[in-house]
Amino acid sequence: MLSEKLTFDYSIPKTLLIKLSGDWQISAGLLSVNEVTSQLTTHPDIAQINFSVSQGLKWDSGLIAFLLKLIRECGQKNIHVAREGLPQEAQKLLALALKVDEKDIPPKDARESFLERSGEKALQISESLAAGLDFLGDIAVSLGRLITGKSYFRWDDFMLIVQRCGVDTLLLVSLISLLVGMILAFVGSIQLKMFGAQIFISDIVGIAMVRVLSAVMTGIIMSGRIGASFAAELGMMQTNEEIDALKTLGVSPVEFLVIPRVLALVIMMPVLTIYADLMGILGGFVISAGMLHLNPVEYLNHTQHAVKLSYVWVGLIHSLVFGVIVAVSGCLRGIKCERSAAGVGIATTSAVVTGITGIVIATALITFICQILGV
Amino acid sequence: MDSVIATVIEVRDLDLGYDDYAVMRNLSFSVNKGDIFIVMGVNGCGKSTLLKSLIGLRAPTRGKVLYSGKSFWDEDEAGQQNIMRRFGVLYQGGALWSSLTVGENVALPLQLYTKLSCQQIQEVVALKLSLVGLEGYGDFFPSGISGGMRKRASLARAIALDPDIIFFDEPSSGLDPINARKLDDLILELRDGLGATVVVVTHELASIFAVGNNSVFLDVESKTMIATGDPKSLLANSKDPRVIQFLTRGPDSKELKR
Numbered sequence: 001m002l003s004e005k006l007t008f009d010y011s012i013p014k015t016l017l018i019k020l021s022g023d024w025q026i027s028a029g030l031l032s033v034n035e036v037t038s039q040l041t042t043h044p045d046i047a048q049i050n051f052s053v054s055q056g057l058k059w060d061s062g063l064i065a066f067l068l069k070l071i072r073e074c075g076q077k078n079i080h081v082a083r084e085g086l087p088q089e090a091q092k093l094l095a096l097a098l099k100v101d102e103k104d105i106p107p108k109d110a111r112e113s114f115l116e117r118s119g120e121k122a123l124q125i126s127e128s129l130a131a132g133l134d135f136l137g138d139i140a141v142s143l144g145r146l147i148t149g150k151s152y153f154r155w156d157d158f159m160l161i162v163q164r165c166g167v168d169t170l171l172l173v174s175l176i177s178l179l180v181g182m183i184l185a186f187v188g189s190i191q192l193k194m195f196g197a198q199i200f201i202s203d204i205v206g207i208a209m210v211r212v213l214s215a216v217m218t219g220i221i222m223s224g225r226i227g228a229s230f231a232a233e234l235g236m237m238q239t240n241e242e243i244d245a246l247k248t249l250g251v252s253p254v255e256f257l258v259i260p261r262v263l264a265l266v267i268m269m270p271v272l273t274i275y276a277d278l279m280g281i282l283g284g285f286v287i288s289a290g291m292l293h294l295n296p297v298e299y300l301n302h303t304q305h306a307v308k309l310s311y312v313w314v315g316l317i318h319s320l321v322f323g324v325i326v327a328v329s330g331c332l333r334g335i336k337c338e339r340s341a342a343g344v345g346i347a348t349t350s351a352v353v354t355g356i357t358g359i360v361i362a363t364a365l366i367t368f369i370c371q372i373l374g375v
Numbered sequence: 376m377d378s379v380i381a382t383v384i385e386v387r388d389l390d391l392g393y394d395d396y397a398v399m400r401n402l403s404f405s406v407n408k409g410d411i412f413i414v415m416g417v418n419g420c421g422k423s424t425l426l427k428s429l430i431g432l433r434a435p436t437r438g439k440v441l442y443s444g445k446s447f448w449d450e451d452e453a454g455q456q457n458i459m460r461r462f463g464v465l466y467q468g469g470a471l472w473s474s475l476t477v478g479e480n481v482a483l484p485l486q487l488y489t490k491l492s493c494q495q496i497q498e499v500v501a502l503k504l505s506l507v508g509l510e511g512y513g514d515f516f517p518s519g520i521s522g523g524m525r526k527r528a529s530l531a532r533a534i535a536l537d538p539d540i541i542f543f544d545e546p547s548s549g550l551d552p553i554n555a556r557k558l559d560d561l562i563l564e565l566r567d568g569l570g571a572t573v574v575v576v577t578h579e580l581a582s583i584f585a586v587g588n589n590s591v592f593l594d595v596e597s598k599t600m601i602a603t604g605d606p607k608s609l610l611a612n613s614k615d616p617r618v619i620q621f622l623t624r625g626p627d628s629k630e631l632k633r
Contacts, residue, residue: 152487157474236473241468245470249484250456250460
């Protein structure tokens with residue numbers, strides 16, 4: 001293969017004549033520059049390289065890539081590469097490729113070592129925590145301005161978002177909480193059947209759904225549906241300079257875009273959670289009465305006794321906290337979004353991840369606090 | 376009309392940059408009332424960064440931007456907002472708020488900063504939309520109209536509060552020659568009609584000569600301004616090969632020397 005494409009001629013002193021022939025197209029594969037540089041090491045007196053071209057030479061940018069690398073290598077060794085023997089078109093392309101753009105390149109994206117990158121990641125975490133707190137502060141200030149009537153609030157937008165958070169997610173919330181209630185009933189019955197205590201399924205379903213599960217399931221649904229859409233929406237607005245347009249008008253993006261979203265979600269989360277409670281209990285009831293042959297009236301009575309009002313409050317506190325977490329993480333990621341399509345994607349994903357992680361951490365914290373308080 | 380030429384924007388020793396990377400250094404120029412001031416230069420030279428510093432979106436690394444004598448970046452937030460209220464900005468992509476209709480987009484600044492009733496606001500909105508040739512389009516959403524119409528709608532929003540200064544970021548980008556020409560005419564008419572001062576960031580030669588009466592030329596290599604003045608007289612009198620090359624769409628001067 002080598003002999004087909006490259007032949008070396010040393011007839012002129014201190015000069016290497018390279019004869020190019022054969023197929024030099026990209027589809028035929030690229031030849032390594034080492035073929036030539038090895039010749040140069042065996043003949044260290046070479047000071048110039050000339051080219052000649054055979055009749056049947058077929059070439060495209062495959063040849064140019066090879067020559068470019070050769071010229072760069074020879075440049076380092078102070079060997080002159082005379083391009084006159086090359087085809088006219090190839091000479092032009094080489095000249096174009098070798099033309100130096102004199103602009104200095106911004107110092108960016110230098111390869112970093114593993115340690116540097118992990119250190120940077122660690123710093124990013126603390127930075128994003130600080131950014132989150134900063135954002136929460138902004139929201140608090142804007143809420144204060146809203147309450148004192150100093151800020152501008154668009155009721156139309158707010159009602160639309162309420163509709164999106166509430167009515168539009170109702171079907172999904174119904175389905176998921178109904179199924180979770182059913183699953184709980186099934187799983188509970190496996191153990192309780194052994195003791196003949198199947199009626200306590202009502203306790204398991206009622207307490208689990210009302211205290212924590214409905215809120216958690218609703219929170220996760222909201223994070224995937226609403227949190228992600230907030231992030232994508234605000235991210236697109238950032239990309240389209242819509243947020244800049246607000247700023248130059250002297251309108252705070254937090255007041256205009258974030259507050260209605262946070263309020264809508266914080267209002268709708270508890271409502272949806274109560275609804276999910278009922279659907280979950282209904283799911284358990286359907287399975288217990290329909291498949292496990294429990295007395296329906298007795299089941300409902302048991303549920304009523306087992307679920308205390310304080311459990312409902314605990315569930316509602318969960319849902320309020322989740323509402324804040326999902327709305328804030330969605331809006332924060334959206335507003336801090338990078339101005340590109342990829343940026344919007346990253347913002348959306350990270351809104352959901354932050355939302356769900358936040359929900360789980362908050363659940364653990366609230367459960368722990370309730371344990372200490374004895375609620 | 377006052378006979379004394381008033382300086383509306385004065386830029387003094389301005390440095391722009393991102394973190395450690397300098398984009399532009401030592402910019403000093405002034406824009407007079409009624410000017411159509413062009414900020415020109417090749418791609419990536421820092422025109423948009425300069426615009427961001429002028430409209431209050433990015434603090435410069437050094438120097439001052441004075442609006443009628445008040446230094447924008449030294450003011451507190453309330454002071455900055457007072458100055459920004461005198462601006463209208465036409466963003467490159469229009470940047471209409473996508474969740475609002477065209478009419479609501481134009482109405483929002485009026486709702487925020489005037490005490491007009493709903494009915495009166497509607498009348499002003501209709502006027503502004505008809506000024507840019509979009510009467511009857513108030514109920515359309517930005518996604519439902521063409522790119523050229525979006526730009527004009529955005530211009531209607533920019534002039535909603537009769538601003539003293541209108542900034543245009545690459546107004547002709549994405550427009551066909553006919554619509555680009557219409558927008559140029561609109562810029563001239565609005566300048567005369569509203570008595571506004573106009574700052575245009577562009578590299579569109581036709582636009583530059585059609586509307587500009589003053590300019591600053593930013594050079595990407597030396598990272599500073601290398602010329603200022605009326606674009607037409609720059610073309611006629613400038614000795615700088617970079618300016619001539621840009622204004623004549625000429626070949627690379629360094630290539631010619633080789």
